[in-house]
Amino acid sequence: MENIINKAKLNNNLNKNEIVSLLTNNEINNYLFSNADEVRKKFVGDEVHLRALIEASNICKQNCLYCGLRRDNKLQERYKLSSEKIIDLAKNAKDLGYKTIVLQSGESNVYSLDEMLYIITNINKLDLALTLSIGEKTKEEYQEYKKAGANRYLLRIETTDKILYEKMNPEMSFENRLKCLQILKELNYEVGTGCLVGLPEQSIESLAEDILFFKSIDADMIGIGPFIPHENTPLKDIKDKENKNFELALKVMAITRLLLPDINIPATTAMETLNPNGRLIALQSGANVIMPNVTDNEYKKLYELYPGKICLNDNASKCRHCITNKIESINRKVSKSFGYRKKINF
Ligand code: 5AD
Ligand code: SF4
Ligand code: FES
Numbered sequence: 001m002e003n004i005i006n007k008a009k010l011n012n013n014l015n016k017n018e019i020v021s022l023l024t025n026n027e028i029n030n031y032l033f034s035n036a037d038e039v040r041k042k043f044v045g046d047e048v049h050l051r052a053l054i055e056a057s058n059i060c061k062q063n064c065l066y067c068g069l070r071r072d073n074k075l076q077e078r079y080k081l082s083s084e085k086i087i088d089l090a091k092n093a094k095d096l097g098y099k100t101i102v103l104q105s106g107e108s109n110v111y112s113l114d115e116m117l118y119i120i121t122n123i124n125k126l127d128l129a130l131t132l133s134i135g136e137k138t139k140e141e142y143q144e145y146k147k148a149g150a151n152r153y154l155l156r157i158e159t160t161d162k163i164l165y166e167k168m169n170p171e172m173s174f175e176n177r178l179k180c181l182q183i184l185k186e187l188n189y190e191v192g193t194g195c196l197v198g199l200p201e202q203s204i205e206s207l208a209e210d211i212l213f214f215k216s217i218d219a220d221m222i223g224i225g226p227f228i229p230h231e232n233t234p235l236k237d238i239k240d241k242e243n244k245n246f247e248l249a250l251k252v253m254a255i256t257r258l259l260l261p262d263i264n265i266p267a268t269t270a271m272e273t274l275n276p277n278g279r280l281i282a283l284q285s286g287a288n289v290i291m292p293n294v295t296d297n298e299y300k301k302l303y304e305l306y307p308g309k310i311c312l313n314d315n316a317s318k319c320r321h322c323i324t325n326k327i328e329s330i331n332r333k334v335s336k337s338f339g340y341r342k343k344i345n346f
Pocket of ligand 1: 066067068156158195196225226227228229230270305306
């Protein structure tokens with residue numbers, strides 16, 4: 001088993017069977033995590049890139065079974081931040097030393113194209129890198145956002161198991177998801193994708209396929225999050241009995257680092273929700289990015305993808321200091337650069 005890890009470290013490649021055996025054997029976990037940490041250090045160094053997350057609107061037209069923001073969750077109070085408010089939050093983030101904004105929202109048309117372009121242009125003027133995470137759009141829209149100054153785009157594939165995908169995301173098409181990712185690549189965005197770990201009926205084999213998919217599309221960023229059931233969704237009773245999702249998500253992340261050594265990998269907020277030390281553990285198992293939330297607390301609490309969200313009572317300045325201290329406590333440092341992927345040609 002250790003040989004598989006040694007080999008992956010050398011060639012940055014594994015086949016499906018090898019990934020499945022790593023995911024099913026828990027005796028090698030520490031060896032896997034420490035090797036992913038070494039690969040991280042060798043290829044992307046000790047700097048941690050911070051990305052300031054703005055949750056612009058929780059209005060969503062989709063109905064993903066796992067998500068608290070799904071359209072049919074009528075118990076969720078909805079909001080939409082104004083363009084000026086978003087630009088203000090970006091300015092505050094810049095003042096706190098952030099170099100990148102991640103603008104996220106549910107999938108909807110509550111921001112017109114012109115409104116989006118206005119927001120993008122103004123964030124661009126602040127000399128901040130901008131990542132969008134606003135769902136499936138048309139090629140023309142992706143093109144316009146890019147022209148206005150958006151640099152990166154996050155769109156998780158969620159799962160590469162097409163049948164599971166379409167069960168979890170009724171009304172959505174797996175092919176269209178793939179097509180969006182392909183368009184984003186063609187438009188020269190830095191492209192982020194990723195998956196959920198612990199969905200009902202999700203097999204280990206399909207998680208292995210997810211990792212191979214990340215490699216096949218040469219993703220620039222990969223976010224992996226444990227699934228956390230939300231009370232007001234159809235998946236409320238899917239309990240993670242033995243608390244396996246955290247560790248399994250960490251393993252999927254560590255193997256992703258072995259196979260894609262030079263990419264950006266966040267220590268996801270959902271990991272911290274399941275483990276009070278989750279982000280630091282992830283940073284020591286292959287991750288090199290953290291995305292602190294800079295949205296006002298009154299809105300943060302309404303952006304409830306899953307329950308138990310962290311930092312609901314902490315403001316942006318508190319989180320900035322807290323996270324810096326945590327990063328320094330493990331002998332890493334906060335990066336002062338934009339943190340683009342520095343692609344290595346093998
Ligand atoms: N648990 C964990 N992550 C979730 N997401 C949505 N719902 C949940 C949940 N219940 C993730 C999806 C989406 C991202 C914005 O949030 O992967 O891409
Ligand atoms: Fe909407 Fe995204 Fe939640 Fe799906 S995961 S319901 S698209 S916010
Ligand atoms: Fe928000 Fe620690 S990151 S309080």
